[in-house]
Amino acid sequence: MRAAWSFARQQLFENALPMIESIEYWLHTHFSPAWAGFLGWVLVGAVYLGIFAILGLVLVYVERKVAAFFQLRLGPMRVGPWGTTQTIADAIKLLLKEPVTPDKADRFLYNLAPFFVVTATLMALALTPFGKHLQAFDIDIGLFFLLAVSSVGVVGILLAGWASDNKYSLIGAMRSGAQIVSYELSVGLSLVTMLLLTESLQLSEIIESQQAGWWIFRGHVPAFVAFVLFVIAGTAETNRGPFDLPEAESELTAGFHTEYSGLKFAFFFLAEFVNMFMIAVVASTVFLGGWMPFHLGDWAAFNAVMDFIPGPLWFLGKVVFIMFLMMWFKWTFPRLRIDQLLTLEWKYLLPLNLANLVLMAFVVLMKWHL
Amino acid sequence: MKEQQPPLEEPPVVENPDGLRTEEYFVNMGPQHPSTHGVLQLVLTINGETIVNIEPHIGYIHRSIEKMCERDTYRQIVHLTDRMDYLSCHMNNEAVCLAVEKALEVEVPERAKVVRTILSELTRLASHQLWWGVMGMDLGAITTFLYGFRDREMINDIFEETCGARLTMNYIAPGGLMYDIHPNFQRRTKAFVEHFKKKLPEYDRLLSDNIIFRKRTEGIGILSKEDAIAFGVTGPTARASGFSCDVRKKQPYSAYDRVDFEEILLEAGDSFARYKARILEMWESLKIIEQLIDNIPEGEHQVKTRQVIKLPKGEFYQRVETARGEFGVYIISDGKKSPYRLKFRSPGFSNLFVLNHLAKGAKIADLVAIMSTLDLVMPDIDR
Numbered sequence: 001m002r003a004a005w006s007f008a009r010q011q012l013f014e015n016a017l018p019m020i021e022s023i024e025y026w027l028h029t030h031f032s033p034a035w036a037g038f039l040g041w042v043l044v045g046a047v048y049l050g051i052f053a054i055l056g057l058v059l060v061y062v063e064r065k066v067a068a069f070f071q072l073r074l075g076p077m078r079v080g081p082w083g084t085t086q087t088i089a090d091a092i093k094l095l096l097k098e099p100v101t102p103d104k105a106d107r108f109l110y111n112l113a114p115f116f117v118v119t120a121t122l123m124a125l126a127l128t129p130f131g132k133h134l135q136a137f138d139i140d141i142g143l144f145f146l147l148a149v150s151s152v153g154v155v156g157i158l159l160a161g162w163a164s165d166n167k168y169s170l171i172g173a174m175r176s177g178a179q180i181v182s183y184e185l186s187v188g189l190s191l192v193t194m195l196l197l198t199e200s201l202q203l204s205e206i207i208e209s210q211q212a213g214w215w216i217f218r219g220h221v222p223a224f225v226a227f228v229l230f231v232i233a234g235t236a237e238t239n240r241g242p243f244d245l246p247e248a249e250s251e252l253t254a255g256f257h258t259e260y261s262g263l264k265f266a267f268f269f270l271a272e273f274v275n276m277f278m279i280a281v282v283a284s285t286v287f288l289g290g291w292m293p294f295h296l297g298d299w300a301a302f303n304a305v306m307d308f309i310p311g312p313l314w315f316l317g318k319v320v321f322i323m324f325l326m327m328w329f330k331w332t333f334p335r336l337r338i339d340q341l342l343t344l345e346w347k348y349l350l351p352l353n354l355a356n357l358v359l360m361a362f363v364v365l366m367k368w369h370l
Numbered sequence: 371m372k373e374q375q376p377p378l379e380e381p382p383v384v385e386n387p388d389g390l391r392t393e394e395y396f397v398n399m400g401p402q403h404p405s406t407h408g409v410l411q412l413v414l415t416i417n418g419e420t421i422v423n424i425e426p427h428i429g430y431i432h433r434s435i436e437k438m439c440e441r442d443t444y445r446q447i448v449h450l451t452d453r454m455d456y457l458s459c460h461m462n463n464e465a466v467c468l469a470v471e472k473a474l475e476v477e478v479p480e481r482a483k484v485v486r487t488i489l490s491e492l493t494r495l496a497s498h499q500l501w502w503g504v505m506g507m508d509l510g511a512i513t514t515f516l517y518g519f520r521d522r523e524m525i526n527d528i529f530e531e532t533c534g535a536r537l538t539m540n541y542i543a544p545g546g547l548m549y550d551i552h553p554n555f556q557r558r559t560k561a562f563v564e565h566f567k568k569k570l571p572e573y574d575r576l577l578s579d580n581i582i583f584r585k586r587t588e589g590i591g592i593l594s595k596e597d598a599i600a601f602g603v604t605g606p607t608a609r610a611s612g613f614s615c616d617v618r619k620k621q622p623y624s625a626y627d628r629v630d631f632e633e634i635l636l637e638a639g640d641s642f643a644r645y646k647a648r649i650l651e652m653w654e655s656l657k658i659i660e661q662l663i664d665n666i667p668e669g670e671h672q673v674k675t676r677q678v679i680k681l682p683k684g685e686f687y688q689r690v691e692t693a694r695g696e697f698g699v700y701i702i703s704d705g706k707k708s709p710y711r712l713k714f715r716s717p718g719f720s721n722l723f724v725l726n727h728l729a730k731g732a733k734i735a736d737l738v739a740i741m742s743t744l745d746l747v748m749p750d751i752d753r
Contacts, residue, residue, distance in 0.1 A: 071516035167397050171419065171734070241510055242582055248510070251738050253404060332576075334583045335510025337735040338419055 017133045044136045048126055055125075055277055056270035057087045063273070063327055070331040097262035102165055105259065109163035114260070114267035116156030121271045123149045124278045129203045131291045131312040142203040143195070146282060147188055150237070153271065154180040157239075157246065160268070161256040172255025175338055176246035179236060182345040183243075186233035189353040190226040193360045194286045197223070197369055207290035214289035218369050222360035227287045229353055231325060234279035236341070238272060241330035245338055276326055277319065284318035291315040394422055401430045405508045405738045408748030410722075412737075419733045424726040432752040439712040444470050444544060444679040447712070452538035454716065455750035457497040458692035460489045463542040468623055469688035469699045470544040473681040480667040482546035487625040488559065488662050489532075489541070490690075491655040495566070496525040497693035498648045498655075501745045505645065506577050508742040509586055514577055521569055524562045528555065544679060546672025559663050563656055570652060578649065587641035591728040591740035594639060601727070602720035605695025607744055610647040611639035617691040629658045641736075644743035678707050694718055694745055718750040 023043070027036040061076070061084065068075025076083030101110055124146055126137040139145060154177060161173020197215050198206040209215075215223050236243035247255040257268045284290060291311030295303045336344065363369055397414045400406040409430035415423040435454060439447045444466070451462035464486055471478060478486075503518025526536045531552045533541035541548050577583050598608040604615050616633040618626040634650045636643040681703035689698040695717025704710040721744045729737040 067512075071513050072520055073516060167395065244510065245735075248735070251405065251734050331513050333511060334506065334577070334580060334586060335735070336582055337586060337733055339733065340582075340585055 020133065044126075048122065048136060052122055052125060052270070052274060056273050057091060059273040059277065059323070060087045060090070060269075062323075066324065066327045067331050070328075091266065094262055094266040099262040099264055100259070102259050104165040106163040106165070109159050110259075111264070113156045113160035113163060114264045114271075116159060117153050117271045118156075118267045120149055120151075120153040120156065121274045121278070123152075125274060127203060128278075128281050129207060129285060129290055130315060131310070134312060135204060138202060138204050140200075140202045143191060143201045143206070143282070143286070146278070147184070147191070150275065150278060151180065151184055153275065157256050160260070164256070164259040166259050168252040168254075169256050169258050172246045172248065172252045172258070175248075176239060176256060178338070179239070179243065179245060179341060182342055183233045183236040183349075186229055186345060186349045186353055187237055189350070189357060190230040190233065191282070191286060193222060193226040193353070193357045194219070196357075196360050196364045198286065203285055203290075206285055207292060210289040210292050213295065214287065214292065215369075216287040219360070220363050220368060222356050222363055223287065225352070225356045226360070227283065229349055229356070230283055230287070231279075231322065233345075233349060234283065235326050235329055236345075238275040238279055238326075240272070240276060240326060242333035242335050243341060244330070244335060245341060248335060276323055280319040280322035280326070283322045284315060288318045288322075289314075290318075392417060399737075401427075405741065406748075407504065407742075407746055410746065410748050410751075412725075414734075414737075416734070419735075421729055421732055421734065421737055424729055424737070426722055426725060428722070428748075428752050430752065431749050433749075435753045436712055436714060440708060440710070443707050444681065444709075447709075448543060449538070449540040451714075452540055453749060454714065454753055455692060455694060455697070455718065455747050456537055457500060457747055458493055458694065458697070458750075459537070459539045460486075460493040460542060461690050461692040462697060463540065464490060464624070465688055465690040465692075465697050465699045467542050467544045468690065469686050469701055470679060470681065472688055473684070473686045473701065473703065474544075474675065474679065476545060476673055476675065478546050479670045479673060481669045482671050483624045484662050484666050485547060485551055485671070486542055487629070488659055488666075489529075490624070491658045492525050492528065492559070492562075494693045495652055495655050496522045497745075498652050499525075501648060501693075501742075502573060502577070505742045508738045509583060511577060511580075511583070514573075517569075517572070517576065521566055524558075524565060528558050528562065531555070531558065543672065545675040546670070548672075550671040551666075556663055556666065559659065563659055563663070566652075567656060570649075570656075573649065578645070584642065586735070586739055587645055587743070590641045590732065590736050591743070592638070592640045593644075593724060593728055597724070597727060598639070601724045603695070603724050604717050604720065605691070605693070605745075606634065606647040606651055607644055607695065607721050607724075609634055610636045610643035612637050615696065617689050617696055621689065623688075623690060625662060626658075629661045631658050641739050641743045648745070680705060680707050681709070689715070692717060694747065694750065695721060714753060716750045716753065718746050718748075722746055722751055 024036070024040060027039055030036075031039060064086075065075045076086035079086040079089050101107055127135070127139075127142055127146055129135040129138070157176045157180075158173045161169040161171075161176070164170075194215060195201070197219055198209050200206055200209065210218075212218070216227050219226075239246050245255075247257070252258070257265055260268060291314050293303075293306040293309060293311070293314050295306060394415050394417045397416055398411065399414055400411040401409040406412065411427040411430065413425040413427060414421055433453070435450050438450060442450065448463050448466050451466050452459040455462055499518045499522040501518075503515040506512070506514025506518075529539060530536050532555055533539050533548065535541075593603065593607070593611045595612045597603075598611040598613045603611075603613070608615050612635055614633060614635055617623075618631075619633050631654045634647050634654065636647050681701065683703055683705045686701045686703070687698060689696050691697075696715065697717055698715030700713040700715065701709045702711040725741060725744065729740045732740065
């Protein structure tokens, strides 16, 4: 048992490179190089699709439980122990439901919209650095790619609202467009602020640069301000409460996905949760050191204990912490109004972000972060 | 083959100051919509997100209760009133009973009077708790709904023990109460008051002091005192505009003349004032219950009345203060066992039709906020 644990620990948690290399070696010895490369990517794709589905299911369950505990109730309890298989039952129900298309909807765009949203989310997910070398797609413009890809999702939402031929959906889609385009600025600017410290766009290098300490601790005040701004803007970008105006259940019934049912609705639903996960991934990568353990100066014993906890667990722990924050917002705050939402971004967050960027440049210039 | 619908008349073209050409459009809000709280249909004319006109359509839950009253005996009428404003059922029961007692010139025992007052205030608390929860939910803070229900549950349990029902009570009968209170009544009510005194500040911490909530309600949907009077608005909605209209003060009934409480009067008249008025009213209700709960006089719980009540010829009117405002019962009797004509003056009806006046020019999100501060209960409006 202990041997198995230490083997798994070594292979998966500490250094995934040998395992990945052995899989590649096996592929190359059994297939021609072209096929081996292709099958390798198919394998990665399958794994990430699995991660997407599992993440969606787990996060829906977690969200419901967190919401329940905020609301003095228990949440799903009946299906499986502690209701753990409730979301699987829900997923099966959604699969079996009739996918209704409204009569006057633009059929092609209506059916295309959910795929836009899901594809954008999946492309972003491919960059997730779960641990050292546990990353499918580690390109040198990683952060830029993430921002670019995650803003494609809004096209899907706009299409969904337009093609549904429903006035509520259209209002929801227009709100979503205004909201995501505005908050993209804050997300981008708070990351640009951090780029002055990380000096790289590649996610793995950003994490490596935090070897001596997480940026949120070493980056002084501007890093912390950037973190807060990023979490706020990120919450807005995922259309979650208190910024859930595109859905706004009590105003627009369900906003842009009012007309969707069955699996197509599930796509929007899962994409929202995985988007939340991606925001948490970026926050934990850039600000909280990704899979880096927490170290305290010269406390060797403490640091050794922290090192013992595997990297992927550190990473997931940080991600869960930020997602919990976002759930906390959602289940506590009332919703903003559309003009207040835009005022918040353009009159408060954006100027603050710009000032913060200048401050960070000053910090870097004075080399206080080293 | 789909039948081609004739085109509607062209929507008006709006010339905006920045030269942008836009068209107004119609949206049907309801009768099935999460925040119309029942089957209210609002036909909205919207320009972008700004509301140009609101046309409330009611009648989806009309059950002709007033007509049914002409068929029923006075004892039967009482239970119909439960089905109107189901959140103020004790008060509605009381209004009919008071009208009948007034006509019969019957003096109700002190015990029944005090218990009626306590029940009315508990009902008011339960109604305001539910309203508070729903108000938060309309603004997107879903958690408040469960908090409101947690405390309302205790009141419902007290009612269940008292009269066996949780929603449609039918407990107050002409001449007093249907039967005496449960031995646990005082103990449980006191426990509730203790519990809720601790929980009410939590309501403020969770919602009232939230900056987003303040921004969403302050200065939105202002109702002036003159308009409140002109539209016939009553209850906390009118008192938030400074219109003193509390029937409990103006024409005290039951035990309201001997308890010390304040009529909540606010000046602002905006959504937040209407919200605050209800929160403050909950404190006053607690105060009334505290004064009465230890002083329920011993004695009979009802006076003997005839099995089939026949009112003398004439017209009788009685009004009470329900959780939503002034509820009136107007009976025209021709001396038979059922009324010749009976009219209910429901507070929700007048309160609903101030909506267009308040929400014109506001955003869709504001409309939802304003509507929930009016605290509409559709069965009360349609009857």
